[in-house]
Amino acid sequence: MGGCSRSCQADVITGFSLHIGPKSSTPSVYRTQRASSMMVTLLGVMGLCWTLALAHPLASTAPPGADGAPRTELHPDEIGRCSEDWGFDAVTLDESGTMMYFRGESVWKSHGGARELVNATWPEVGGHVDAAFRLHHLERPKAHDNVYLIRGENVWVYEKGQLKKGYPRLVSEEFPGIPTPLDAAMECHPGECRAEGVLFFQGRRTWFLELASGTVKERTWPSVGNCTAAVRWLGRYYCFQGGRFLRFDPVSGEVPPHYPLLLRDYFIHCPGRGHGHGAHRNSSQPQDDRCSNLTFSAFLSDDSGRIYAFNGFRYWRVDSHRDGWHAWPISHQWPEVQGPVDAAFSWEGKVYLIQGSNVYIYGGRAGFTLVSGYPRRLSKELGNPGDKTLDEVDATFTCPRSSKLYLISGSHMWVKDLAQGPKDSWKELFFPHDHVDGALCTAHGLYLIQGPNLYRYGGPEELTPSGIPPKPHSLATTLLGCAH
Known part of the structure; x- marks a missing residue:
């Protein structure tokens, strides 16, 4: 310290x-x-x-x-x-x-x-x-x-x-x-x-x-x-x-x-008591598990700057560098979501969690209250991009102070302006990757994640045919705060 x-x-x-x-x-x-x-x-x-x-x-x-x-x-x-x-x-x-x-x-x-x-x-x-x-x-x-x-x-x-x-x-x-x-x-x-x-x-x-x-x-x-x-x-x-x-x-x-x-x-170490019974970390959910080459299915940055990383039935959250990353069950904050999250993004104080072809929208204080009428079909909420149905989404992201939503499926990426509502249709953009597991856009840039690798761009505008894809970095050390 x-x-x-x-x-x-x-x-x-x-x-x-x-x-x-x-x-x-x-x-x-x-x-x-x-x-x-x-x-x-x-x-x-x-x-x-x-x-x-x-x-x-x-x-x-x-x-x-x-x-x-x-x-x-x-x-x-x-x-x-x-x-x-x-x-x-x-x-x-x-x-x-x-x-x-x-x-x-x-x-x-x-x-x-x-x-x-x-x-x-x-x-x-x-x-x-x-x-x-x-x-x-x-x-x-x-x-x-x-x-x-x-x-x-x-x-x-x-x-x-x-x-x-x-x-x-x-x-x-x-x-x-x-x-x-x-x-x-x-x-x-x-x-x-x-x-x-x-x-x-x-x-x-x-x-x-x-x-x-x-x-x-x-x-x-x-x-x-x-x-x-x-x-x-x-x-x-x-x-x-x-x-x-x-x-x-x-x-x-x-x-x-x-x-x-x-x-x-829970808070006091007493031999033979508690969850984990003396393990250095909680044996069912170790804090450093995120550093062991996990594949994350979704990432999210909310309006307050908190970052979330989803894996299986858990998510990791970091509020600030000094607080570090900490893991929780997804059901602890979003009890209606049963199972892994495929993609996530935030906009206007709301958190959007995508699971299969459905989307859950959470609002209220800290974004943990399910909005009435949800979950609903993602295609009903956002519309389909062209002739493609939104049955499988690999990643979504919004950038700070922007109403544009980017959606990635396979080797395709689309964008639409959420502020325009239903009248704005999806527009396909060039995407230089065959597949990504997740995406995250913060004030520091755009991160595309594929397995243990992270590709960093200055922003979505750098995803152009003439651009040279950046070299992959380690997800663990670049974003997750791991030593190696």
Whole structure:
């Protein structure tokens, strides 16, 4: 992860101040508790949780059990953290994308980090942390990605690891209308929430602060409450309740079935427990599987710049370079799609998934709500290109800030303007490839994918008879972030 900058400047956020004169007040609420030495790791779980690394289990020194399998003997440090009621005081990402877990006076940085004292990194805080979050505020670049640590009545704000001038401040001054002491807090992103803001939790009560206006509204969420910690990760919102956790919708407060679940089965490495039972990666869906010469059937880049890669019943998603690629079951976000996706594209905030001769259109927040009346026949939705029926589509793509849709089948490619509606017909264009598995167009260019190979063009206008096809590059290293 990147180093810390030593520069630190004050800023002001619309709706609440990020800088006022220095305060000498000290926290009035202390809930200090000491945690045993431990290491926290994350386990990626198909359909439920995060595809982060899971550390190798400790070697067993116990004699084999009656069934012939070796018994797993817990290290003394694991006895506490693997109990049902073990949990976090606060969880947040830092500006470089490292997950940080706070408990008592200790903090663990990343899935493989060793236990450290909070005051070793944040000496100004000097103890435990009640709540923490990384602010998302694109309209205020100097405030965007600042890390907020809340303890009692006070809040400390860090920019690239350095305490900002004028802090600590009272929470009541920084966030007017938000009570203390707080149990948890988390940022809320536009497109996932109705507006850019912050969620605050205290007991059974939840408040949403809208950054643009500074207004505070209380949320009535019967299924969400008593959050001892909270974190947003890759568009998913998690509330930790002691030794358990649940995922919830940040607008409605709805919780999917099967929650809450035990932390020790998903986020805490406990030998003999959880999915994968000590495998370095989730054995059914390893994160680095994308680097093992998989053939991807479709690619997609949405309006926010997220990239999706589809293979079989799974898809990989990358939000930003610092977040990395992570895998999920397709049914986790698009439950109506049963099976592999043949092609995909996005336009005007909607996601189009093509499967066989049918198309599914998803809209709403983050593009995960099926539009009424779908799926329907692709030919009914887009019309047929000439005398060819749209029964088999190899790839589709749109480019940023363009309404033109490109469709590839075999050695043929067509284009039509979606903004023109049904009156615009397909036009065939020259296509220099016999076949592709997928296509992706981003601000960086057009990528045509065939097996493990990637062909990069500046844009679709470079697909001309007089042009020289580019040399193939490795899909894994060029696009998927693999080392080799």
